[in-house]
Amino acid sequence: MKSYLTLLALAPIVACAACGSGFNDQQAQPSQQTSGPASLQILIGSSGQAETDAVKQAAAAWAKSSGNSATVTPAQDIGQQLGQAFAGGTPPDVFYVDASRFADYASVGALEPYGDKISNPADFYESLRTTFTFDGKFYCAPKDFSTLALVVNQDLWSKAGLSESDVPTTWDQLTAVSKKLKDSGVTPLAIGDTRDRIGAFMVEAGGWITTPDGKQATADSPQNAQALDYVRTLLKDKLAQYPKQLDAGWGGEAFGKAKAAMTVEGNWIKGALQADFPDVKYAVYEMPAGPKGKGTLSFTNCWGIAAKSKYKEQAISFVEAMTTVDQQMAFAKAFGVMPSRQSAKDAYAQEFPKDAAFLNGAAYAQGPVNAPKMDSVLADFDTGLQKLTTISSKSLLERVQKNTQSAIGG
Amino acid sequence: MFLRRGRGRLDATRETLAGWLFVAPVVLILGLFLLLPILMALWVSLTDWNGQGSPFQSGVPYVGTRNYTRLFTEDGLVREDFMTSVRNNIYYVAIVVPAQTVLALGLAVIVNSRMLKGRTFFRAAFFFPSVTSSVAISVVFLFMFANSGVVSQLLAVFGIDGPQWFSDSRGTLHLLLGGLGLVDPDNPPAALTGGGPFGLSWWEWLSGPSVAMWTIIMLVVWTTSGTFMLMFLAALQDIPVTLEEAAMLDGAGRRQRFRHVTLPLLRPTMFLVLTLGLISTWQVFDQIYVMSQGDPAKTTLTPAYLSYRMAFKNFDYGPGTAISFVLFAIIVVLTVVQRLIMRRRV
Numbered sequence: 123m124k125s126y127l128t129l130l131a132l133a134p135i136v137a138c139a140a141c142g143s144g145f146n147d148q149q150a151q152p153s154q155q156t157s158g159p160a161s162l163q164i165l166i167g168s169s170g171q172a173e174t175d176a177v178k179q180a181a182a183a184w185a186k187s188s189g190n191s192a193t194v195t196p197a198q199d200i201g202q203q204l205g206q207a208f209a210g211g212t213p214p215d216v217f218y219v220d221a222s223r224f225a226d227y228a229s230v231g232a233l234e235p236y237g238d239k240i241s242n243p244a245d246f247y248e249s250l251r252t253t254f255t256f257d258g259k260f261y262c263a264p265k266d267f268s269t270l271a272l273v274v275n276q277d278l279w280s281k282a283g284l285s286e287s288d289v290p291t292t293w294d295q296l297t298a299v300s301k302k303l304k305d306s307g308v309t310p311l312a313i314g315d316t317r318d319r320i321g322a323f324m325v326e327a328g329g330w331i332t333t334p335d336g337k338q339a340t341a342d343s344p345q346n347a348q349a350l351d352y353v354r355t356l357l358k359d360k361l362a363q364y365p366k367q368l369d370a371g372w373g374g375e376a377f378g379k380a381k382a383a384m385t386v387e388g389n390w391i392k393g394a395l396q397a398d399f400p401d402v403k404y405a406v407y408e409m410p411a412g413p414k415g416k417g418t419l420s421f422t423n424c425w426g427i428a429a430k431s432k433y434k435e436q437a438i439s440f441v442e443a444m445t446t447v448d449q450q451m452a453f454a455k456a457f458g459v460m461p462s463r464q465s466a467k468d469a470y471a472q473e474f475p476k477d478a479a480f481l482n483g484a485a486y487a488q489g490p491v492n493a494p495k496m497d498s499v500l501a502d503f504d505t506g507l508q509k510l511t512t513i514s515s516k517s518l519l520e521r522v523q524k525n526t527q528s529a530i531g532g
Numbered sequence: 533m534f535l536r537r538g539r540g541r542l543d544a545t546r547e548t549l550a551g552w553l554f555v556a557p558v559v560l561i562l563g564l565f566l567l568l569p570i571l572m573a574l575w576v577s578l579t580d581w582n583g584q585g586s587p588f589q590s591g592v593p594y595v596g597t598r599n600y601t602r603l604f605t606e607d608g609l610v611r612e613d614f615m616t617s618v619r620n621n622i623y624y625v626a627i628v629v630p631a632q633t634v635l636a637l638g639l640a641v642i643v644n645s646r647m648l649k650g651r652t653f654f655r656a657a658f659f660f661p662s663v664t665s666s667v668a669i670s671v672v673f674l675f676m677f678a679n680s681g682v683v684s685q686l687l688a689v690f691g692i693d694g695p696q697w698f699s700d701s702r703g704t705l706h707l708l709l710g711g712l713g714l715v716d717p718d719n720p721p722a723a724l725t726g727g728g729p730f731g732l733s734w735w736e737w738l739s740g741p742s743v744a745m746w747t748i749i750m751l752v753v754w755t756t757s758g759t760f761m762l763m764f765l766a767a768l769q770d771i772p773v774t775l776e777e778a779a780m781l782d783g784a785g786r787r788q789r790f791r792h793v794t795l796p797l798l799r800p801t802m803f804l805v806l807t808l809g810l811i812s813t814w815q816v817f818d819q820i821y822v823m824s825q826g827d828p829a830k831t832t833l834t835p836a837y838l839s840y841r842m843a844f845k846n847f848d849y850g851p852g853t854a855i856s857f858v859l860f861a862i863i864v865v866l867t868v869v870q871r872l873i874m875r876r877r878v
Contacts, residue, residue: 205844209583226847230582366699366828369679497846498609505829508701512718525609 160433161191162440163214165207167200167423169390169457176456177444184443190436208232211430215437219262219426221253222490222497225336227426228256229494234427235259236438240445245463252334253489254424262424263445264462266453268388269483270322270418272410273374276403278383282306290410293326293352300361303383311362312373312382313353316504318490319373319386322419323349325488326412331503331526336493339526341503342519348413350515357511364508378402388421389480393458406479420487422462460484499525577853587849599854607731610842610851614858615730617826617833621814623705623741624834627749628756629809635757636805637798640764641790655765662758669755670822674698677747695743701829705740742831748819756812760805767801768794803874807867814863835859 164181168174174196181192197203200218204227207213219227227233237243237260243251250264274289282303290296300310313319317331324330329345332338340346356362363382370376373385378399385391386409395402409418425441427434443449450461451469460481461470471481491500502525506518572587580595581587603614642648643655661669676682677697687694702717710717715724724735741749771794779789795802817836820826826833826841835855843852 202844205583205847209585209849211585230584230847232584364699366679366696369696495846495848498613498842501826502609502613502830505827508699508827508829528608 159190160215160436161193162216162433162437164192164194164440165197165200165203165214165217166194167218167220168196169393172457173453176453180444180449180452181440184440188436188439188443190433190440192440208428213428213430215428215431215433216440217426217428218265218423219254221420221422221424221492222500224254224261224424224490225256225492225494225496228261231429233261234429234431234434234437235261236427236434236441237261237263239438240442245465247462247464247484249420249484249487249489250422250462253420253422253492256336256492262426263441265423265425265444266450266459266462267420267422267484267487268390268460269420269480269487270319270386270388270409271479271483272407273377273385273387273391274405274407275377275380275383276405278303278306278308278380282308282383289407291408292410293412296410297356297361300356300384301359304359304361308380309360309363309368309376309382310384311356312365312368312370312376312385313356313362314373314386315364315366315508315510317500317507318419318421320350320353320507320510321488322386322409322417323353323412325417325419325486326409326414327352327417328412328414330488331491331500331522332493332530336491337530339523339530341526342516342523345414346519347515350510350518352412354510354515377404389458389460389477392477406476408479408482416486418483418487420484420489422489493526493530495529496526499529573853574857576849577857579850581849583843583847583849595850599850600858602851603854603858604730610848611731613830613833613838614835614855615732616736616830617835617838619732619737619739620741620745620831621816621834624745624749624816625810625813627741628752628813629806631749632753632757632760632809633802633805635753636760637764639757639761640768643761644765644768658761659758661755662762664755666755666818667822669751670819673747673751674823697747698744698824699828700743701827701831703739703742703831704746705738708740709738739831742828744824744828745832748816748823748832751819751823752813752816756809760809763801763805764798767798771797799874803871806870806874810866810870811863814859814866 162181162185164177166174166177168177174194178194181194184190185192195214201220201223204213204217208227208230213232219233224233228235237251237254240263243260243263246264247267250267251260254261254264272290279288282305284299284302288295288299288302290299296311303310321330324346327345327349329340329343329349331341331346333340353362357364363376365372365376368376368379368381370379370381373382373387374391374394375398376382377385377387377391378395380402395404408416411417425444427437427441431437445463447461447463447466447469450463450466451473453459454461454466454470455473460477461467467481467484471478499522503518503522506513506521510518576587577599578594578596579587580593580599602608602610604611639658643651643658645651648654678684679696683697684694706715706717706720709715715721720735724738725733728734728737775793775797776789779793784792815836816834817840820832820834820837821840824832826837836859839852839855839859841852842848842855846852
């Protein structure tokens with residue numbers, strides 16, 4: 123009786139030796155180029171209907187001219203969907219890769235390093251290429267990018283008796299105008315409580331969390347401490363507030379509700395303000411320079427191609443078509459992103475003169491941390507930043523340093 | 533004689549075989565969809581699988597129990613995050629389980645009383661939150677507890693300046709101790725901050741649930757008490773009226789009847805409710821995922837959510853699955869302990 127039970131219990135396991143090897147078959151087969159017309163699967167983390175439509179249209183045009191077919195699928199949660207697809211061994215051929223997740227994907231060999239096969243790779247902004255370089259290899263073509271800038275509410279600005287010439291270009295000036303704004307009864311600055319906003323001040327002070335190649339931790343530096351100390355002063359004097367304290371989900375919402383006169387956000391704020399707060403009059407300026415000059419953060423996605431794709435050649439040709447100057451300008455007009463190619467800069471500047479501050483940021487922007495396994499370390503850093511007013515910069519940075527070292531080294 | 537016995541044995545064998553044949557589909561399905569995935573996950577928890585391809589191919593590094601030791605003995609962010617999540621969940625369980633059980637029992641007694649008018653209405657009303665999607669309710673709570681939401685406005689009517697619910701990471705036990713003047717939360721005593729078990733200081737262990745966690749606690753107590761009310765109600769209706777009448781004749785008062793007749797008869801249901809409550813509170817995920825994602829300052833991080841985040845965000849599938857097995861062990865141990873206690877107390 124008992125032996126029957128064991129036998130039966132074991133049966134599915136034995137049966138599933140087959141499903142294990144089913145996986146392995148796919149593994150063993152090196153991702154060979156398949157000839158003939160390809161049917162590309164493209165997964166995008168779309169910002170909205172406008173982006174989905176624009177990418178679908180562009181993909182259809184490419185498919186028609188190249189004789190292939192392309193299916194564009196907008197993802198609900200692209201990180202999770204890609205994770206599952208890689209685990210299952212059947213990832214989409216082409217997909218968006220967020221810069222902050224890039225190193226994780228590249229380090230596990232999920233991405234095809236095709237960056238240099240795209241025509242004129244040097245045309246992509248230097249900082250964007252660095253972002254998508256891992257172990258010395260330029261992996262994937264940057265899709266577009268955003269940078270942070272100082273967004274100013276013009277009504278609140280003039281109400282506090284300030285003029286265009288008062289726009290801060292240094293930290294000292296930022297403190298000075300903030301005091302004036304506070305005296306006029308408004309919160310001067312709404313700044314997101316994460317490394318993705320406060321990090322800009324670290325860059326302006328000449329610091330960052332890792333070295334440019336992402337191999338070494340540099341969090342515990344006097345530059346970073348200086349930046350955090352400065353932000354802490356702003357927060358303590360109520361010259362700056364986190365969005366949650368202003369009852370907003372993010373800086374743009376606090377700004378749109380006129381709860382703050384300034385905010386530090388990226389070019390996505392244009393669309394958000396237009397949609398939710400169309401009456402707010404605002405202008406965008408470059409981030410005020412810190413002790414080590416100008417600095418901002420860039421955010422970007424690249425067109426990742428799966429290392430396991432069967433249609434790599436066609437995928438590269440697809441990415442080529444998506445990253446031409448004309449196509450990037452078409453995307454820019456459709457959903458407000460900045461082209462990643464420098465040769466498209468002038469065309470963009472002409473089309474969107476108000477975005478000059480965002481565009482100029484590309485020259486001195488710092489991309490996200492490009493080392494793998496850093497997600498929980500950076501989440502922990504954010505936790506520290508949320509409590510910035512009550513803890514010392516030094517101990518916070520020492521902690522980040524220790525965690526980064528164990529993540530990168532281990 | 534011999535022949536008959538032989539045939540009998542043959543029949544018995546046949547019967548056994550037929551029996552197994554009949555249950556085979558269920559055993560197969562359970563094995564394939566329950567047992568096998570668990571064993572596969574167990575294997576993943578012993579490896580450093582990075583989520584590329586199958587975890588059963590040759591290249592996947594086997595690390596033994598390292599993923600488990602990282603959770604308990606190795607000093608680092610993994611252990612700290614895990615212990616923080618365990619701490620949060622302990623406070624969460626310690627408050628939610630008693631609160632929802634008492635509330636459910638109270639509601640059941642009320643809607644069971646024959647004096648109450650419109651019983652059906654109240655039963656439906658109390659049960660309603662249980663059948664609503666947890667995600668939808670979570671979103672409603674997000675609005676209610678927003679800084680300018682209903683709750684804060686209601687508190688303002690009474691002249692109370694409510695907290696910024698979802699961004700308040702202060703531990704309420706810290707606040708309580710501070711309020712009693714025992715310690716200064718901004719400057720905790722060195723004896724407590726110096727050291728403590730598993731990489732968290734005693735001070736951190738003693739934080740209590742954060743203000744943000746309280747919103748989730750309230751939400752869960754409110755939604756689940758309806759379900760458990762239904763179970764208590766069913767048990768209450770099973771109690772023979774004669775017993776109560778007999779107790780009444782013996783001169784037992786209302787409170788005595790409840791304490792010495794009703795409660796002992798509810799024991800099996802009580803066990804069920806406590807067990808289900810314990811399991812579901814240790815596994816809390818939906819509300820965290822929708823409402824807080826572990827923020828503010830990791831005070832709503834729970835093992836279930838941490839496991840998800842590690843596996844799918846960091847590609848640390850090994851430690852991620854290890855957490856889920858530790859969670860499983862915690863639940864089993866607590867359920868067994870609870871069973872022993874309930875059996876002893878007659």
